[in-house]
Amino acid sequence: MQHGKIVCIGQNYRAHVKEMRSTEPEEPMLFLKPSSAIIGDGETIEAGAVGRVDHEVELALVIGRTATKVSEGEALSHVSHLAVFNDITARDMQAKARKAGNPWTLSKGMDTFAPMSRPVPISSVKDLHDLDLELRVNGEMRQKGNTGDMIFGPEALVSYISRFMTLEPGDIIATGTPEGVSPLSDGDRVEASIPGVGAVRNTFRRV
Numbered sequence: 658m659q660h661g662k663i664v665c666i667g668q669n670y671r672a673h674v675k676e677m678r679s680t681e682p683e684e685p686m687l688f689l690k691p692s693s694a695i696i697g698d699g700e701t702i703e704a705g706a707v708g709r710v711d712h713e714v715e716l717a718l719v720i721g722r723t724a725t726k727v728s729e730g731e732a733l734s735h736v737s738h739l740a741v742f743n744d745i746t747a748r749d750m751q752a753k754a755r756k757a758g759n760p761w762t763l764s765k766g767m768d769t770f771a772p773m774s775r776p777v778p779i780s781s782v783k784d785l786h787d788l789d790l791e792l793r794v795n796g797e798m799r800q801k802g803n804t805g806d807m808i809f810g811p812e813a814l815v816s817y818i819s820r821f822m823t824l825e826p827g828d829i830i831a832t833g834t835p836e837g838v839s840p841l842s843d844g845d846r847v848e849a850s851i852p853g854v855g856a857v858r859n860t861f862r863r864v
Contacts, residue, residue, distance in 0.1 A: 658738075661790055661828045663690040663771060664818055665715075665744060669808050669833025673864070685809045685817050688761055690744075690831075694771035697753070702847070702861045703769045708749030710841050710861070713794035713834035714800050714849040716785070717742035718811055719776050724824040732815035735824065738776035739785060739845040741857050742831045743792070745770040772847075773829070774855035782853055785811055793848045802835025 667686035668674045674681050696702070704710045721737020744765070750765035779785070785804060792800035804810075809817070814830055824830075841847065841861040850856035 658776060660692045660695060660719075661675045661825055663692060663829045663831060664822075664824075665690055665765065665831040666809070666814060666833040668807050669683050670802060670834035670835045671808060673804070673834055673838070675836070678827050681808065684690070684799050685814055687818065688765060690766045694766055694768060696769050696772050696859065698774060698857050698859075700772070700859060701769065702772060702841070702859045703864045704747065704767065704861070706864055707747040707764075711746045711748045711794055711838045712794070712799065712841060712847055712849070713744035713746060713838050714790045715742040715744055715834050716788060716790065716804055716851060716854070717773060717776075718815065718830040718832065720824045720826055720828040720830070722826060722830075724815060724819040727819045728790070728814055728818045729812040732812040732819075733779070736779050736811070736813060739779050739782055739854050740776040740829075741774040741849050741851045742823060742829070743772040743847065743859070744831055744834060745772065746838075772849065772857045772859045774849075774857040775795055777854055788851050788854065791850050792837070794839070794841065794845050796846075800835055800837035802852070804832070806835065807833060826853050
């Protein structure tokens with residue numbers, strides 16, 4: 658499947674908002690990653706001397722047909738597949754950009770910073786509002802959450818985004834991460850998973 662833009666949602670779980678010492682957003686907080694950041698299961702996450710690098714497990718929605726100004730009621734009819742997404746973040750770089758009032762693009766959009774599992778049809782998932790998100794580093798659980806805890810659910814996200822930018826087939830919406838984000842060390846084995854959706858396993862390397 659050919660992928661286009663990756664629309665990411667920041668701070669969409671209340672516990673994560675709290676751990677980031679931020680305030681709950683009144684509307685979805687959007688940022689973009691380039692499709693060139695995508696890697697698959699078994700590939701290597703690479704980062705140079707950029708300071709702390711964190712993992713963030715997320716549910717990804719893959720757009721199946723064009724969506725422009727769609728309602729929440731019709732939103733999911735534009736989603737064809739789901740996947741597990743790991744929103745890798747150069748945290749020190751992001752913090753510096755936020756403090757200066759600058760965009761986060763570089764801290765989020767580097768090559769290999771978007772591990773994603775093979776998408777599965779949305780029809781194969783019974784209830785995307787009750788999916789467990791899990792992330793383990795070297796076998797140790799670091800993140801555990803549930804999609805039912807989203808501040809803005811999948812329908813709201815598709816509808817909101819499509820008000821401002823057309824969503825095209827192959828586009829990805831990364832719906833936000835639960836609490837428990839933590840730094841990665843050279844050689845760490847990272848596994849992000851959602852039972853019923855899939856898993857993406859990667860090794861982190863400093864290069």
